[in-house]
Amino acid sequence: MSITARLAILPPGGTELELETVNLPEPRPWEVVVEQRAFGICHSQLDLIDRPARTEPLVIGHESTGVVVAIGAEVTHVAPGDEVLLTWLPRLPRADRAPLSSRIPLPDGRVAVTHNVFAWGSHAVVDEQYLLKAPSGIATDLSCVIGCAVMTGAGSVLNGASDVAGRSVAVWGVGGVGLASVGAAHALGAAPIIAVDISVEKLGVARAMGATHTIDARGEDAVAVIRDLTGGVGVDFGFDCTGVGPNVERSLAAVRSGVAGTSAGGSLVLVGAPRAPFEFNGMELLSKSKSMVGVLGGLCSPERDFPLFVDWATSGALNLEALVTARYSLEEINVGVADLRRGKILGRAVVELEHG
Numbered sequence: 001m002s003i004t005a006r007l008a009i010l011p012p013g014g015t016e017l018e019l020e021t022v023n024l025p026e027p028r029p030w031e032v033v034v035e036q037r038a039f040g041i042c043h044s045q046l047d048l049i050d051r052p053a054r055t056e057p058l059v060i061g062h063e064s065t066g067v068v069v070a071i072g073a074e075v076t077h078v079a080p081g082d083e084v085l086l087t088w089l090p091r092l093p094r095a096d097r098a099p100l101s102s103r104i105p106l107p108d109g110r111v112a113v114t115h116n117v118f119a120w121g122s123h124a125v126v127d128e129q130y131l132l133k134a135p136s137g138i139a140t141d142l143s144c145v146i147g148c149a150v151m152t153g154a155g156s157v158l159n160g161a162s163d164v165a166g167r168s169v170a171v172w173g174v175g176g177v178g179l180a181s182v183g184a185a186h187a188l189g190a191a192p193i194i195a196v197d198i199s200v201e202k203l204g205v206a207r208a209m210g211a212t213h214t215i216d217a218r219g220e221d222a223v224a225v226i227r228d229l230t231g232g233v234g235v236d237f238g239f240d241c242t243g244v245g246p247n248v249e250r251s252l253a254a255v256r257s258g259v260a261g262t263s264a265g266g267s268l269v270l271v272g273a274p275r276a277p278f279e280f281n282g283m284e285l286l287s288k289s290k291s292m293v294g295v296l297g298g299l300c301s302p303e304r305d306f307p308l309f310v311d312w313a314t315s316g317a318l319n320l321e322a323l324v325t326a327r328y329s330l331e332e333i334n335v336g337v338a339d340l341r342r343g344k345i346l347g348r349a350v351v352e353l354e355h356g
Helices: 044-050 146-160 176-187 200-209 222-229 245-253 302-315 330-341
Strands: 003-010 018-024 031-041 064-071 083-086 103-105 111-113 123-127 131-133 169-172 193-197 213-216 237-240 267-270 291-294 324-328 348-352
Touching: 003 123, 003 330, 018 103, 018 330, 031 083, 031 146, 031 330, 044 330, 064 123, 083 146, 131 302, 146 176, 146 237, 146 267, 146 302, 169 176, 169 245, 176 193, 176 200, 176 237, 176 302, 176 348, 193 200, 193 222, 200 213, 213 222, 222 245, 237 245, 245 267, 324 330, 330 348
Parallel strands: 169 193, 169 237, 193 213, 237 267, 267 291, 324 348
Antiparallel strands: 003 018, 031 064, 031 123, 031 348, 064 083, 083 131, 103 111
16 A cells, blocks of 8 residues: 655755655555654754754654554554554563664655654654554643653653652753653652743743742852752752753752761752763762762653553643643644744644644
């Protein structure tokens, strides 16, 4: 069965996505063709768009919700007609088979490649390991952000820290991922939950996600304010969602100190991907008995963790309606990317697909 798709292709040497109509190949034995309902626009995709050394056309994106329309001969996890979530971490890694990376032949004979999956288009062709059956009861323009924004942000709180219930938390940088961290801290019963950003508008969204206090870092000494809010000691857990070196140093300074030989200090969880190497004072860790841990993809196992995220969303503990703050059509994909680059997206932006 031939399936025609409309895909956002990033040409070599270009930073403007081009919409192309392609005939999708028959799925390989472990592949699934998904007709997209909605997908997220993630900040990490800007790194791929801006990468100067690209020599092949690229298809990008890594979180979506859609419906299965075709499967390869070896696929048993999903079937045509199933609603699915697409993500970039294998749902249940297998020792006997690494998942396939997507490759899409283009009409001019070139082949568009990807890192592992793609989502920016009317359809996606993806290894079955990157798919989970979608929940019922959540609109697709909301569930589509579970595969990255929620996985990374909420997962960092769920898996990157020990039990946060009743413990103090600070989240630095409340874009889409940081807001999901705030939401998870709220769902897990942390208190207080302090959100730090340089955007008053984003801090307003953080309140809707469950933040109990917000700090505008443009006009306030965030470290000093956090210490004041925690009786002078600092937070039990910090979550740095910025990946910016000087900010990581500040977020570490705002974590509670321990006492050598008596008690461990608090922990800083690195959530945001650093865009450049950075330095920090190692004595802040050693002499104050603090700890720092990095978490990729929230240390999530999608098969294990996504059902919990869905429960939070359906119960209202995780406010996905507040998290998704902008919506675009596929034809507006470059507008959405430009808005994200300019800092105009308060939470997560999504693209909604129309199907007849």
